Structures are given as C-alpha cells and as structure tokens.
Amino acid sequence: MNSTALAGLRICDLSGQLAGAGATRTLAAFGAEVIRIEDPVRKGKWDLLRGVPPFREGQRGIDAGGAFNNHNVGKQGITLNTHTERGKELLAELVSISDVVTENFSAEVMESWGFGYERLCELRPGVIYVSNCGFGHTGPYRQFRTWGPIVQAVCGLTWSVGQADQPSAGFGFSYMDHHGANLMVFAILAALHHRRRTGEGQWIDMSTVESGAAMLGPMVLDFTVNGRPARRPGMPASNRGHHPLMAPHGIHPALGDDEWVAVVCRTDAEWATLASILGVDEPAWATVDARLAAHDALDERVSAWTRRHDKFEVQARLLAAGIPAAAVQSPQERTDCDSSTARWGLFPEVTHSLMGAVRVDGIPLHLSATDWSMSTGAPMLGQHNHQVLAGLLGLDDDEIARLEADGVI
Amino acid sequence: MSFDASAHTGPLTGLRVIELASEHAAYAGKLLADYGAEVLLVEPIGGHRTRTFGPFADSLPETHPDRSLWFWHYNTSKQGVQIDLDTSEGADQFRNLVGFADIVLEGETPGRLAALDLDHGQIDPPTTVWVSVTSFGRNDPRSLDPFSDLTAIAGGGLAWNCGYDDHSLPPMAPLGNQGYQTASIWAAVGALMAIEARARTGEGQLVDVSMHAAVNVTTEQATQWWLVAEKTVQRQTGRHALHLPTESIVAIAADGREVHTGFPPRTLDELIKLVRWIDDEGLRDELPLTTLLDLAIEQGGMDLAKLYEDEFTQECFRTCRDAIVLLAEHHTADNFFLLGQRRGFAVGMILSPEETMADPHIVARGFPTPVHQPQLGHTIVHTGLPIRFTGSPGEISAAPTLS
Numbered sequence: 096m097n098s099t100a101l102a103g104l105r106i107c108d109l110s111g112q113l114a115g116a117g118a119t120r121t122l123a124a125f126g127a128e129v130i131r132i133e134d135p136v137r138k139g140k141w142d143l144l145r146g147v148p149p150f151r152e153g154q155r156g157i158d159a160g161g162a163f164n165n166h167n168v169g170k171q172g173i174t175l176n177t178h179t180e181r182g183k184e185l186l187a188e189l190v191s192i193s194d195v196v197t198e199n200f201s202a203e204v205m206e207s208w209g210f211g212y213e214r215l216c217e218l219r220p221g222v223i224y225v226s227n228c229g230f231g232h233t234g235p236y237r238q239f240r241t242w243g244p245i246v247q248a249v250c251g252l253t254w255s256v257g258q259a260d261q262p263s264a265g266f267g268f269s270y271m272d273h274h275g276a277n278l279m280v281f282a283i284l285a286a287l288h289h290r291r292r293t294g295e296g297q298w299i300d301m302s303t304v305e306s307g308a309a310m311l312g313p314m315v316l317d318f319t320v321n322g323r324p325a326r327r328p329g330m331p332a333s334n335r336g337h338h339p340l341m342a343p344h345g346i347h348p349a350l351g352d353d354e355w356v357a358v359v360c361r362t363d364a365e366w367a368t369l370a371s372i373l374g375v376d377e378p379a380w381a382t383v384d385a386r387l388a389a390h391d392a393l394d395e396r397v398s399a400w401t402r403r404h405d406k407f408e409v410q411a412r413l414l415a416a417g418i419p420a421a422a423v424q425s426p427q428e429r430t431d432c433d434s435s436t437a438r439w440g441l442f443p444e445v446t447h448s449l450m451g452a453v454r455v456d457g458i459p460l461h462l463s464a465t466d467w468s469m470s471t472g473a474p475m476l477g478q479h480n481h482q483v484l485a486g487l488l489g490l491d492d493d494e495i496a497r498l499e500a501d502g503v504i
Numbered sequence: 505m506s507f508d509a510s511a512h513t514g515p516l517t518g519l520r521v522i523e524l525a526s527e528h529a530a531y532a533g534k535l536l537a538d539y540g541a542e543v544l545l546v547e548p549i550g551g552h553r554t555r556t557f558g559p560f561a562d563s564l565p566e567t568h569p570d571r572s573l574w575f576w577h578y579n580t581s582k583q584g585v586q587i588d589l590d591t592s593e594g595a596d597q598f599r600n601l602v603g604f605a606d607i608v609l610e611g612e613t614p615g616r617l618a619a620l621d622l623d624h625g626q627i628d629p630p631t632t633v634w635v636s637v638t639s640f641g642r643n644d645p646r647s648l649d650p651f652s653d654l655t656a657i658a659g660g661g662l663a664w665n666c667g668y669d670d671h672s673l674p675p676m677a678p679l680g681n682q683g684y685q686t687a688s689i690w691a692a693v694g695a696l697m698a699i700e701a702r703a704r705t706g707e708g709q710l711v712d713v714s715m716h717a718a719v720n721v722t723t724e725q726a727t728q729w730w731l732v733a734e735k736t737v738q739r740q741t742g743r744h745a746l747h748l749p750t751e752s753i754v755a756i757a758a759d760g761r762e763v764h765t766g767f768p769p770r771t772l773d774e775l776i777k778l779v780r781w782i783d784d785e786g787l788r789d790e791l792p793l794t795t796l797l798d799l800a801i802e803q804g805g806m807d808l809a810k811l812y813e814d815e816f817t818q819e820c821f822r823t824c825r826d827a828i829v830l831l832a833e834h835h836t837a838d839n840f841f842l843l844g845q846r847r848g849f850a851v852g853m854i855l856s857p858e859e860t861m862a863d864p865h866i867v868a869r870g871f872p873t874p875v876h877q878p879q880l881g882h883t884i885v886h887t888g889l890p891i892r893f894t895g896s897p898g899e900i901s902a903a904p905t906l907s
Contacts, residue, residue: 100701113724125697146809149725149733155809161732162725231892236865240850243724244743244753248764248852251860253742255679256666262754263762263854264676267665267737267745268724277689282891284696285539289515289896291703297515297895304860305871309890311680311857312577317559318858319872319885320573326856333679336654338574339557344654346663346674353671357658361650414649421655423675426730426737429661429720435640441717442731454731459687459717460694461641463710465701 100465101127104287107186107193108132108170111142113269114243114303115199115227116166117276122283123169124458124467130189130483131167131474135174135504139476143242151450157476158449164473165455168445172474173483174504177208181503186210188488190218195283199227199275202237212298221296223286227279231302241303243269250307254325255314259332274310275303313338335390342386343369346423347398349406355423356406358397358413360386365418372416373400430454447472480504514540514898519606519699522598523582525552526611527681528653528715529637530578531688533609536695537581538889539898543609544601545582548589551906554578561879570879570905577903580875580886584904589620599627607695611637614647624710632708633698637691641714651715656683660719665726667739669749675739686722687715748812751822754854755829761837764852766844768824772805774848775824781847782827791830793823861885877902 104127108119116131123129133139138157140146144166146157176182186208190196196215198205205211205226215222226232229241229249244265247253253265282299290296308315314325325331336344341361349356360366363381370377375396380386386393401409406422413420424433430442439461442454450472458467484490484504498504519541523533525548537543557574564571585601588594599622602608608628610617614636617623624634639656640646654677657663662683663675694711702708721727726745729735735747742754742764757763769778779797788794800806800820810817828851832840837853844851855863861872871888889898 099704100697102704121693148809148812149729149735151732161728164732165728230865231869234865234869236845239845240848241852242767242850245764245766245850245852248854249860249863251855251857252678253764253854254856256676258673258676261668261673263742264667264739265742265754265854266678267667267739267743268726269744270662270678270682270722270724272724273722274686274689277693278891280693281535281689281696282893284693284700285515285891286893286896287700288519288696288703289517289893292518293896295895297893300892300894301890302869302892305866305869305888305892306890308857308860308866308871309887310682310685312887313557313559313574314680314857315861315887316573316577316884318861320877320880321559321562323559323562324856324858326859331679334654334674334677336652337679338559338681341652344652346654346658346677348674355658355663355675357654357663357677359652359654361652365650417650419650419652419655421651421659423658423663424661425664426661426723426726429659430727430730433659435644435646435714435716436720438644439641439714439717441720442727450732456721456727457717459690459715459721460697460711460713462694462698462701463712464705464707465698465709 096468098124098126098465098467100125100462104128104195105193106130107189107196109196109198109200110227112144112199112242113166113272114275115197115279116142117273118279118283119170119197120166120168121280121458124469125465129170131170131172132175132186133172133476135176135477135502139174154450161453164447164450164453167473168455168469169471170474171479171483172477173480174477176503179501179503181498181501183209185484185488185503187218190215190222192487193219193222195223195225197225197279201240202226202228202232216296221290221294223283223290223296223299225279225282225299225301227275227301227303229303231305232300243272246271246303246307250304251311252307255311255331256333257331259329271303271307275301275306278306340383340387342383342390343393343397345394345397347394347401349401349409349422350404354406356401356409357421357423358401358409359419361419368416369413369418372412373397443469445469445472448475448478477504513896514538515893515896516541517896520604521607521609522546522601522605524610524612525554526637527554528684529609529611529688529691530554531685532635532637532691532695533582534578534580535689535692536607538900539893540896543582545579545584545904546598546601547584547586549586551586555906564879568879570907575903576877577886579903580900582904589622595620595622598622602628602632605632606699607633607635609635609691609695614638614642628708630708631702631706633695633702633711634708635691635695635711635713637687637713637715639714640716642712644714653681653683656715656719660716661723661726662719665723665737665739665745668741683715683719687713687718690718751825755832757832757835757837757840759836762854763832763837763840764854765825765828765832766849766851768821768828769849770806770808772801775801775805777848778824778827781831785831785834787830787834791827794827796820796823797827861887873900875900875902878905
C-alpha cells in the first residue's frame with residue numbers, strides 16, 4: 096500500500112549523488128511523484144554513483160550500481176539534454192506542472208541553463224526551489240566543489256572523530272550527505288507548510304557545510320562564550336564521554352579478531368555495578384571526576400575483562416545489569432542478524448529492472464496512518480521517458496522518436 | 505497557561521509544539537523552534553537534567569542553574585514551563601497543553617506516559633501529530649534497555665566505519681551526540697511529514713522514531729556493499745571504509761595542518777588541469793610518474809568503473825593522489841585549499857568547529873549568529889540556521905531560563 100502522506104505532490108528532481116537523491120527518495124517513499132532528470136549525453140554520469148560498484152555478481156554498467164539503486168528507489172527517471180533548445184522547453188514544461196524543483200549542482204549551474212529561481216517562478220508561480228550544495232549559493236566559495244568528505248573536513252566534523260594522540264580519523268563515509276538530504280526533506284516540508292499558509296513559494300539555499308557546522312553547537316559555544324577552543328591538547332578523544340561527562344565511556348576489544356564493544360557508565364551507581372562485575376576494587380574511583388582523571392587506567396581494566404568475552408555476551412550481561420553496552424556491529428550483523436532492524440522492516444526488498452530483487456535502506460520512522468513503502472528500485476537510464484513525456488506532457492510516439500534521434504532524450 | 509504567539513518569521517509559523525524535555529529529541533525541537541514553530545518545552549520542576557550537561561558558561565557561578573551551554577544550544581527559540589507529570593495537577597496541565605498542540609514531541613521510555621494515562625491515544629485529539637523518539641522504537645522490547653549516544657553509534661553501524669588503518673586501535677565514535685542528532689533530524693522530518701498528511705486527511709497520527717534504525721540507515725555505502733555484493737567494508741584512516749584498502753587521503757600541508765586531498769581527478773579535463781598545476785609549480789621532477797598521466801590524457805582519460813580491476817587505472821589513480829599530496833606539501837593548508845579549489849579540484853582543509861566559524865566564507869554568509877543571552881546580559885555567537893529559507897528565514901533566540 097503506497098503512502099498518501101504526500102499524495103499529489105510532484106517533484107521535478109535534478110538532484111543526484113546522495114546529498115540530493117537521498118532527499119527525494121524519502122519523498123517518494125511517502126507517496127510523492129518524483130521525476131528524476133538525467134543527462135543523456137553523459138549517460139547520467141554527472142551523478143558519480145551511476146554505474147559504479149557495489150555491483151551484483153556478474154553485473155556491470157550504468158544501470159547496475161548498488162548505491163545508485165539505493166538512493167533512487169521509487170522514482171521515475173527520464174533523460175533530457177538541457178543544452179538543447181528542445182530539452183530546455185521540455186524541462187520548462189515539467190517545471191510548470193511541478194510543486195518542487197530540487198537540485199544539488201554546484202552554484203550557478205541552473206542559472207547557466209536559464210533556470211534560475213526567477214525563471215522557475217515564471218514557469219510555476221509558488222514553486223519551491225531547493226538548491227543544496229556544499230558551500231551554498233552566496234559567499235566567496237560559492238563556486239567551490241565539494242563532496243561529502245570535503246564538506247565534513249571544512250565544517251568541523253572530520254576533526255571531531257579521532258583519538259587525541261592520532262591524526263583525524265574522520266567519518267568513514269559521507270555522513271553529511273545523509274543529513275544534507277534529510278534536512279532537504281525537512282526544508283521542502285516546511286516550505287510546503289509555509290506555502291499552504293501564505294500562498295508563497297520560495298528558494299531554499301542550502302549549504303551542507305553550514306548544516307554540518309550546526310551539529311557541533313555546544314563546542315562552538317564553549318569557544319564563543321568561554322574562549323576555549325575545541326582544538327586543544329587532549330582532544331578530540333571522541334570515544335570518551337564529554338557532554339555530559341561520563342567514565343567509563345569507550346569502545347573496548349572483545350573476544351575474537353577485530354571485535355569491539357561499547358561500554359558506558361552514566362552514573363556512579365552504574366560504575367559500582369560494573370566494578371563488581373569486573374572484579375575491580377578501587378574505592379578512589381567512586382566519583383566521575385576521579386574516574387575521568389584515571390581514564391586510561393580505567394579503560395585498561397574494562398578492556399581486560401571485555402577482551403575475554405564475546406561482544407554480544409558483554410552486551411547482554413551489562414544490559415541485564417542496567418549498564419548501557421552495545422556490540423560494534425558489522426554491516427552483516429546489522430542487516431541480517433539484528434532482531435530490531437528485522438522487526439522494524441528496516442531493509443526492505445525492492446525490484447529493480449536489471450538487478451532484480453535487492454534490499455535497500457528503509458526509513459527509521461513509522462507513521463501509524465500513512466506509513467512509507469518501497470517496492471521499485473531506481474530507474475534505469477531513461478526508463479520512464481515514454482511514460483512521462485507521453486503521459487504527463489502529452490507528446491506522441493513520433494515526437495518521442497524524434498527526440499531520441501536528435502539526442503534530446 | 506497558553507502559548508505566546510509572538511512573531512516568528514520562519515516557515516513553520518503557526519505550528520504549536522509541546523516538547524517533553526529529553527536528551528535525544530532536543531535537536532528535533534530546536535529545528536522546529538528555530539524555523540518558527542511555537543515550541544513549549546516541558547521540564548520537570550527544578551529543570552531537566554540536561555541543564556547539568558557541560559560545557560558551562562565559565563563566568564557564571566557553579567551554583568547558577570542556567571549555565572549549561574549544552575542546554576543553551578539545543579533549546580534555542582523554545583519557551584519553557586515546569587510541570588510535575590506525576591501529580592494530578594501537573595497531569596491536567598499537560599493534558600490541557602496537548603489539547604492546543606499540533607505536534608507533541610517526546611523521548612520517554614515506552615510505558616512511562618501510559619502508566620500516567622498521558623500517552624498517545626489517551627489524551628491527544630485526533631488531529632494531533634505525536635512524535636515519539638526511542639532507542640529502538642515504541643514496540644521493541646529493547647527500548648526498555650539502558651542506552652546512550654555511544655551505544656546507538658556502536659550498535660547502529662556508524663562506529664564500524666570510522667577509525668584507523670591500524671586495527672589495534674578501536675573503531676571511533678564522533679563527538680557531539682551524533683546518534684541523537686541523527687534521530688532528531690528524522691524526528692523533525694517525521695513531524696512535518698505527518699503535518700503534511702494531516703493537511704490532506706485532517707487526521708493526526710503517531711510518528712514512531714527509532715534511534716537504532718536512524719543510525720543504521722545513515723552509514724552510506726557500508727550497507728549496500730553488504731546487501732548488494734556481500735562485501736564487508738573496513739575502517740581506514742580519514743577516508744571511506746571499503747572492503748579493499750585504499751590510498752591515504754589526508755596530507756600534511758607545509759604549515760603542519762591536515763588537508764583533505766579530495767577525490768582524485770577522474771575526467772579528462774581534470775587530468776589535464778592536474779598536469780598543468782604540477783607543471784606550473786615546476787614539480788614534474790619530483791613526480792616522474794606524471795608521464796603516466798600524460799599517457800592517460802592521450803588515451804582520453806580513465807574509466808572509474810574499472811578502478812577495482814584494471815592495473816593501469818589503479819596506477820593513474822594513485823599517481824593523481826601522489827600529485828595532489830605533493831602539491832599540498834608545498835603550500836599552507838589555507839593556500840592549498842584555495843589554490844586547489846580555484847583550479848577546480850574538490851579539496852578541503854580539516855578545520856575544528858571554532859575554525860569553521862571563523863572561516864571567511866562562513867562569516868560572509870552570516871552563519872555565525874548573535875543571540876542575546878539573558879544570563880550574561882549580552883550577545884553571544886551561536887551556530888546559525890542549517891537551512892536558508894529566502895522567503896521565511898526563521899530566527900534564533902535564547903533558550904528558556906529556569907527563573
């Protein structure tokens with residue numbers, strides 16, 4: 096059953112990668128009609144993820160990329176050469192019947208095509224236009240190019256992952272692509288609310304660098320209020336419990352090769368319980384201040400115990416004692432062996448025209464009346480050309496054949 | 505008790521939100537409030553325990569009840585009220601407030617509100633959007649277990665991806681309650697999704713947010729490598745976790761600071777620009793393999809789809825990386841970033857949060873936002889709004905004080 100949360104909402108989607116495509120996939124899962132536009136000349140490759148691994152065994156090519164499939168489930172896909180006059184005309188027609196236009200090109204790409212915000216408004220009064228790029232559309236770096244890891248480096252997040260005595264570890268993935276996409280969904284929904292109330296659309300200029308910088312707020316205030324920089328000796332020590340202060344608070348080795356488990360004591364009482372399980376008798380460590388001062392020694396005592404046990408046994412035993420603990424789960428453990436993700440239906444199976452049945456990321460929220468659903472995989476390049484051009488724009492078969500022959504689609 | 509309908513300029517003007525204070529849903533309330541919703545934060549008598557979270561405003565005495573910078577950040581633009589839900593008077597107050605709310609936002613352990621007869625379905629009108637943020641979802645028995653941001657990050661898969669090439673060092677979690685913030689952003693999305701549905705159906709509904717699920721679907725390619733190709737990615741210093749080892753991506757600039765060398769050039773145009781940059785700086789002698797790039801240019805570029813199987817492509821890719829590292833070593837971090845970007849390369853510099861706030865671009869865009877802080881009697885700079893609505897910007901005001 097398809098969600099009706101966004102029934103009747105049409106998105107003219109020029110976005111890609113994860114930071115943009117990740118937003119419109121969520122809108123599609125809740126019932127919006129998302130028409131994704133790709134470039135036939137470069138075979139959709141401006142989206143770096145089209146046609147790159149992971150691939151299914153024995154599959155290759157522009158329609159076989161696993162990440163592209165994940166980020167584009169439930170969308171319709173058409174090709175449109177926006178450098179041709181006819182391509183521009185068709186894009187204009189699509190804009191004129193869409194509620195929202197989304198893109199995450201570098202700044203000024205849309206202007207260069209003749210599709211800046213003012214033109215979009217002419218084509219579709221009240222349009223909601225979201226541009227989402229690394230540095231935003233104003234300021235000295237507006238033409239700079241980014242992808243997730245560059246955004247994370249510049250916004251403070253890469254610095255915020257690591258041990259104090261090591262270089263930056265950073266995020267091992269494009270964390271801000273997810274949040275750029277999720278905040279883009281928030282932005283579109285908020286703008287729809289505003290339009291319903293006032294009748295006005297608007298342009299939303301998103302910078303993922305700013306979205307990322309906003310996720311380190313208390314540390315920024317520590318500097319602006321107290322003058323205490325986050326970059327100081329002993330930092331970031333990001334596995335430790337800073338706000339609020341907690342100790343022990345870390346990721347410890349477990350039995351086996353490269354197996355780990357997180358253990359946290361939120362209170363002195365939890366530490367007292369843990370100490371009795373570990374067999375640690377250190378009356379001096381009764382307070383969190385004392386434990387923080389002895390954090391290295393404390394960690395060694397916790398690790399000495401955890402490394403003798405399976406990570407899931409540590410988790411079960413400590414949870415039963417009222418102490419937060421969690422195995423560091425591998426992708427397989429999270430997706431195939433985790434009772435909670437299974438119960439949630441978190442990795443649903445969709446059908447992709449080439450890849451067949453394949454599991455993808457679901458949505459971490461359930462709505463009791465208009466919940467999300469996912470059934471079809473990402474569109475193959477130009478898969479819905481006929482459906483959209485004939486069905487929505489009223490072109491006949493001859494015209495569509497001509498567009499193909501002329502390289503417009 | 506009523507809502508203060510003071511002017512807000514954000515897109516969510518007109519929405520009324522009741523938020524029960526919590527550590528893990530606070531950012532959801534902040535997003536709604538900064539963008540114009542009237543958010544009333546309900547705390548226990550004497551204040552919620554997050555008021556005891558550091559860092560603190562050093563200039564205020566330790567006995568001051570309103571000195572938590574954590575609280576100042578996560579509760580901007582909200583109004584505050586203290587209610588003891590365990591008393592019949594407090595329960596009545598809460599019921600009354602819920603009756604006027606479009607959205608209820610709470611992060612209570614499942615069962616607590618039901619035991620007080622104050623849960624979803626017990627007190628809310630059918631038009632209410634009720635957003636519940638829990639560790640594993642309202643119906644999962646594991647939501648009764650003790651949890652923290654770190655356990656969400658470990659169990660949810662984020663930590664698996666982060667750390668060092670040296671696997672004797674543990675997987676790393678990030679600073680800044682990122683697990684809670686991840687759940688909160690989804691909670692804010694869920695709240696507005698249900699508001700959108702209500703505009704069509706007239707009905708409210710329950711939005712059940714799982715922190716564990718939220719972290720699980722925020723690990724980018726790790727999940728797809730497993731689900732599609734049955735390969736398990738491994739953490740690598742400063743770069744994407746992958747099932748194969750990749751080349752280092754962080755370099756040390758001439759001033760000793762870390763820079764991000766970016767994704768190596770992949771198009772013909774980028775290869776040409778890279779070789780030109782090497783030649784402009786007179787560095788060809790230091791990188792003899794530049795000739796390999798000349799060859800790749802003659803052949804019309806590289807095909808990244810072959811990166812994992814073709815040796816020539818791999819060698820070119822590596823040489824591109826070496827070239828960028830060499831260029832980084834010849835410049836300060838700032839200069840490398842600016843020169844590289846102006847030549848069209850997506851490179852970066854690794855900044856700490858306060859360095860980001862001082863960056864000329866961030867400052868020029870007006871992201872650092874002055875907010876009058878009543879405890880101090882003057883203005884301080886907060887992180888700004890993460891989304892720019894050009895027609896209805898929103899604004900940030902100080903978090904509610906206890907007194």
